[in-house]
Amino acid sequence: MSAVQEVATEAPAIDAVPKKAMTLGYGSSLVMLALLIAAPLFVKNFIIFQMTMLLVYGLAVLALNILTGGSGQFSLGQSAFFAVGAYTSAILMEHFNVNYALTLPVAGVICFAFGFLFGQPALRLSGVYLALATFALATAMPQLLKLGVFEHWTGGVQGLVVTKPDAPFGLPVSQDMWLYYFTLAITVAIYIFSVNLLKSRSGRAFMAIRDNEIAASAMGIDVALYKTLAFGVSASITGVAGGLGAIAVQFVAPDSYTITLSISLFLGMVVGGVGWLPGSIVGSAFIIFVPNIAEGISKGLSGAVFGVLLFLVIFLVPHGARQVAMVAQQLVGKIKKN
Amino acid sequence: MELFVNQVLAGIATGAIYACMALAVVMIYQAIDHLNFAQGEMAMFSTFISWQLMQWGIPYWWAFLLTLALSFVGGIVIERVLFKPLAKAPILTNVAGFIALFAILNSVAGLIWDFTIKQYPTPFGSSPFLGSQLISTHQAGMIGVTVMLLTLLYLFFQYTRVGLAMRAAASVPESARLVGINTSWMIALGWGMAAAIGSIAGILIAPVVFLEPNMMGGVLIYGFAAAVLGGLTSPFGAVIGGFLVGVFENLAGTYIPGVGNELKLPIALALIITVLVVKPAGLFGRPIVKRV
Numbered sequence: 317m318s319a320v321q322e323v324a325t326e327a328p329a330i331d332a333v334p335k336k337a338m339t340l341g342y343g344s345s346l347v348m349l350a351l352l353i354a355a356p357l358f359v360k361n362f363i364i365f366q367m368t369m370l371l372v373y374g375l376a377v378l379a380l381n382i383l384t385g386g387s388g389q390f391s392l393g394q395s396a397f398f399a400v401g402a403y404t405s406a407i408l409m410e411h412f413n414v415n416y417a418l419t420l421p422v423a424g425v426i427c428f429a430f431g432f433l434f435g436q437p438a439l440r441l442s443g444v445y446l447a448l449a450t451f452a453l454a455t456a457m458p459q460l461l462k463l464g465v466f467e468h469w470t471g472g473v474q475g476l477v478v479t480k481p482d483a484p485f486g487l488p489v490s491q492d493m494w495l496y497y498f499t500l501a502i503t504v505a506i507y508i509f510s511v512n513l514l515k516s517r518s519g520r521a522f523m524a525i526r527d528n529e530i531a532a533s534a535m536g537i538d539v540a541l542y543k544t545l546a547f548g549v550s551a552s553i554t555g556v557a558g559g560l561g562a563i564a565v566q567f568v569a570p571d572s573y574t575i576t577l578s579i580s581l582f583l584g585m586v587v588g589g590v591g592w593l594p595g596s597i598v599g600s601a602f603i604i605f606v607p608n609i610a611e612g613i614s615k616g617l618s619g620a621v622f623g624v625l626l627f628l629v630i631f632l633v634p635h636g637a638r639q640v641a642m643v644a645q646q647l648v649g650k651i652k653k654n
Numbered sequence: 655m656e657l658f659v660n661q662v663l664a665g666i667a668t669g670a671i672y673a674c675m676a677l678a679v680v681m682i683y684q685a686i687d688h689l690n691f692a693q694g695e696m697a698m699f700s701t702f703i704s705w706q707l708m709q710w711g712i713p714y715w716w717a718f719l720l721t722l723a724l725s726f727v728g729g730i731v732i733e734r735v736l737f738k739p740l741a742k743a744p745i746l747t748n749v750a751g752f753i754a755l756f757a758i759l760n761s762v763a764g765l766i767w768d769f770t771i772k773q774y775p776t777p778f779g780s781s782p783f784l785g786s787q788l789i790s791t792h793q794a795g796m797i798g799v800t801v802m803l804l805t806l807l808y809l810f811f812q813y814t815r816v817g818l819a820m821r822a823a824a825s826v827p828e829s830a831r832l833v834g835i836n837t838s839w840m841i842a843l844g845w846g847m848a849a850a851i852g853s854i855a856g857i858l859i860a861p862v863v864f865l866e867p868n869m870m871g872g873v874l875i876y877g878f879a880a881a882v883l884g885g886l887t888s889p890f891g892a893v894i895g896g897f898l899v900g901v902f903e904n905l906a907g908t909y910i911p912g913v914g915n916e917l918k919l920p921i922a923l924a925l926i927i928t929v930l931v932v933k934p935a936g937l938f939g940r941p942i943v944k945r946v
Contacts, residue, residue, distance in 0.1 A: 441931070455923065586749075617762070619758065630750055
């Protein structure tokens with residue numbers, strides 16, 4: 317309304333997270349890993365299945381974390397990448413009889429290309445505009461999957477049923493447990509890859525772009541390349557998660573991958589702490605278990621209970637699980653001193 | 655040609671709904687610098703309140719005014735209680751807060767008024783407007799109210815002290831504080847006004863889409879798209895954006911083969927993104943100059 321041009325000092329959308337603070341120490345990582353390895357030995361198959369989903373969504377949240385927490389780009393389109401990954405795996409397994417483990421790299425590569433290409437037009441956009449663009453992608457995806465042209469491959473509205481893999485080499489473990497360890501192995505591999513990615517030259521470039529795009533380009537960082545690269549990597553990891561999810565759920569259908577999924581992943585990222593990779597698993601636990609808890613407290617008001625719980629979390633710890641971890645670390649430090 | 659004109663007219667009629675919503679979105683964006691995802695649910699809740707008031711026998715226009723006042727107060731209360739404590743939290747945390755508010759309002763409305771679809775009265779009647787089958791008197795009235803609201807807002811922001819203070823608080827908070835503007839209350843005022851405008855939008859839309867807790871889902875998406883298309887810094891742009899989105903959507907549905915109801919939304923969004931790629935600040939938005 318005024319003719320004056322608005323001058324804003326680039327408000328960092330995401331708080332700068334120091335590089336070291338983005339990961340856990342070796343000790344805590346190993347304890348966490350040991351817990352994840354030991355846990356399924358003591359619980360029922362259904363809970364093992366839920367833990368598998370925990371890892372799958374954890375991966376998807378991690379992917380969003382690399383994009384948003386790492387390179388400062390916001391995306392509501394993660395469900396689309398998740399869907400592409402899931403469908404790639406499902407179609408390869410059911411139509412081409414490819415081994416389930418081999419479908420995942422393919423899903424990763426296809427999603428990388430997809431994300432990288434999508435990142436190109438998205439380059440011109442940032443903040444809410446980027447959110448809208450990615451949102452469009454997320455709303456379009458289920459409709460595209462339902463199109464008659466692809467029905468032979470995608471199964472249309474009905475979706476595809478995926479066979480659950482048996483444990484190889486005649487190992488005496490149940491399908492669920494085998495799938496859990498399989499997922500865990502991939503999750504750990506991707507986690508290590510992500511941590512190292514963010515520590516590397518590319519990771520530093522991501523963070524420089526996040527903190528100040530103009531300054532980053534002045535320092536000689538190819539902003540366009542790294543922004544699209546971040547999209548590609550994030551999409552790729554989301555795609556692998558999608559593939560794993562399809563194998564675990566044994567079913568893919570267009571309506572499982574709506575914008576709601578993207579919003580859940582976003583909430584998971586906020587609860588886990590934006591830019592803190594280990595928080596992804598905490599965020600994933602929040603989006604899987606809290607809706608169930610809310611339903612348990614009150615059936616009619618489950619949405620309200622979920623909202624109130626979410627408010628509680630962001631009031632108590634606006635920086636998510638990262639904040640909790642930092643406080644804990646300080647406490648441990650104090651105890652050690654005494 | 656006849657078909658084209660009719661489709662454009664129908665597009666303008668639905669566009670009026672989006673324009674209303676977009677206006678509310680832009681209002682709050684001006685005041686708080688975030689897109690409020692719960693905006694639609696706030697409007698829905700206000701509409702239910704007005705419906706309840708009418709059920710209790712209060713005449714339409716009194717219910718309308720009372721709802722406006724209640725929504726205004728409600729918006730301020732929500733800001734003071736829920737979002738003021740989050741003012742220092744990261745932006746993404748605030749967005750999570752909006753999503754939480756969305757879930758709460760939707761679920762509470764469902765519990766109080768249940769999910770059955772309800773008729774909602776219109777003060778303008780629903781006979782064909784000027785002999786055209788596509789646009790009813792209600793839709794014409796809706797366009798009229800939107801335009802009137804826009805004019806009032808323009809006058810408010812351009813010619814009153816409070817309007818000036820609100821603009822100052824939104825664009826340069828630090829300097830505004832230095833000249834003695836209470837920026838924190840300006841934000842609350844922005845919430846109140848956005849809630850009130852949202853309630854008008856809800857009341858106007860309800861006769862068309864019927865009243866139920868999920869009535870705003872689709873409308874809000876188009877409202878956001880319209881606001882972004884028109885430029886988030888310009889209320890005028892938001893209204894134009896609303897009409898454009900309505901027309902886009904209708905023409906795409908008519909002329910592009912194979913586009914059913916399902917694909918209308920993605921296509922409208924794709925078009926908007928194409929526009930944004932060319933003009934990243936929206937059609938009427940001011941580009942924001944960044945400082946290192």
